[in-house]
Amino acid sequence: MPPDFSGIPAERLAALIVRAPKAELHVHIEGTLEPELAFEIGRRNGIVLPYDSPESLRQAFAFTDLQSFLDVYYAAAAVLRTEDDFHDLTWAYLQRAHADNVVRAEIFFDPQTHTARGVPFETVVGGMSRAIGRAREELGISAALIMCFLRHLTEREAFETLERAEPFREHLLGVGLDSGERGNPPEKFARVFDRCRRLGLHAVAHAGEEGPPASITAALDALGAERVDHGVRCLEDQSVVARMVRERIPLTVCPLSNVKLRVFDTLAHHTLPKLLAAGLRASVHSDDPAYFGGYVNENLRQSFACLPLMAADAYTLLRNSLESSFQPAAEQARNIERLDELFENWGR
Ligand code: ADE
Ligand code: ZN
Numbered sequence: 001m002p003p004d005f006s007g008i009p010a011e012r013l014a015a016l017i018v019r020a021p022k023a024e025l026h027v028h029i030e031g032t033l034e035p036e037l038a039f040e041i042g043r044r045n046g047i048v049l050p051y052d053s054p055e056s057l058r059q060a061f062a063f064t065d066l067q068s069f070l071d072v073y074y075a076a077a078a079v080l081r082t083e084d085d086f087h088d089l090t091w092a093y094l095q096r097a098h099a100d101n102v103v104r105a106e107i108f109f110d111p112q113t114h115t116a117r118g119v120p121f122e123t124v125v126g127g128m129s130r131a132i133g134r135a136r137e138e139l140g141i142s143a144a145l146i147m148c149f150l151r152h153l154t155e156r157e158a159f160e161t162l163e164r165a166e167p168f169r170e171h172l173l174g175v176g177l178d179s180g181e182r183g184n185p186p187e188k189f190a191r192v193f194d195r196c197r198r199l200g201l202h203a204v205a206h207a208g209e210e211g212p213p214a215s216i217t218a219a220l221d222a223l224g225a226e227r228v229d230h231g232v233r234c235l236e237d238q239s240v241v242a243r244m245v246r247e248r249i250p251l252t253v254c255p256l257s258n259v260k261l262r263v264f265d266t267l268a269h270h271t272l273p274k275l276l277a278a279g280l281r282a283s284v285h286s287d288d289p290a291y292f293g294g295y296v297n298e299n300l301r302q303s304f305a306c307l308p309l310m311a312a313d314a315y316t317l318l319r320n321s322l323e324s325s326f327q328p329a330a331e332q333a334r335n336i337e338r339l340d341e342l343f344e345n346w347g348r
Pocket of ligand 1: 028031066178179180206209257287288
């Protein structure tokens with residue numbers, strides 16, 4: 001039974017959303033690299049970024065589409081070299097997530113961005129895993145890693161990456177697919193994902209961000225995706241919507257990202273209310289928060305400020321985030337209980 005929201009005054013909803021336990025299911029660790037940290041890490045590694053200062057890097061954050069963003073994002077990631085760099089990046093993110101009351105974070109990383117520069121796979125995973133262990137101890141936050149394949153690269157390169165990853169299998173929760181969607185359909189990676197699923201890895205994929213609804217269908221059928229990242233373009237095909245509702249496929253929606261990358265003109269044009277009205281299992285996340293203007297609470301705050309969303313929608317989005325995570329059922333249930341208690345008591 002969902003809690004009774006009737007006692008929650010609209011003006012107190014924003015504070016409730018901030019306080020609520022939530023899961024972050026769509027965040028790229030490289031996209032949490034704040035310009036100040038990029039410069040600090042660059043300095044200690046003797047790597048000069050093609051920008052004068054953190055401010056001038058920030059000024060380059062005027063994107064026209066996904067690719068214009070990816071060009072800056074891959075350039076900034078070049079400062080990351082040592083295990084400490086990956087630890088510091090992940091630790092900084094997990095502290096921010098904790099401040100937003102994220103209780104579970106399933107974090108994407110792009111190993112190929114780093115191994116292509118000669119950084120060993122174990123350096124990347126070692127640093128991130130150390131930060132995740134520290135965050136569990138010191139902050140009580142649960143986090144895990146999802147390894148993404150870059151879809152603009154080849155199937156062979158994806159297989160090579162998987163081979164490098166196999167000795168670190170216990171550090172990985174699942175695999176994902178990201179980078180430029182246009183011209184790189186999910187089918188290209190069907191055999192790679194097949195092998196990943198046989199290794200017991202969860203499968204997710206970016207689809208329906210810039211690509212058409214058929215790309216979502218392909219992510220489900222060719223890759224066995226258990227969650228669709230973005231997926232907002234599903235609304236262009238009612239048969240895809242019907243299937244996602246029927247199969248309860250989670251959609252990890254990133255409103256500020258969609259505006260920055262021009263999927264929607266403004267936040268007021270975002271279709272999040274329509275996704276919820278259609279009965280889709282949507283939740284709100286941050287994608288690349290250092291580049292798009294905010295972490296998960298800021299995505300929620302601005303969405304509720306600009307869109308016709310109510311307390312019941314807040315509950316649905318937060319609950320969907322917790323339920324769509326790959327956490328064991330008992331931990332999920334505990335988090336949902338905490339969410340219910342907070343909503344029950346907030347208006348009283
Ligand atoms: N990598 C980082 N952010 C991404 C996004 N929004 N879409 C595809 N690939 C990405
Ligand atoms: Zn993403």
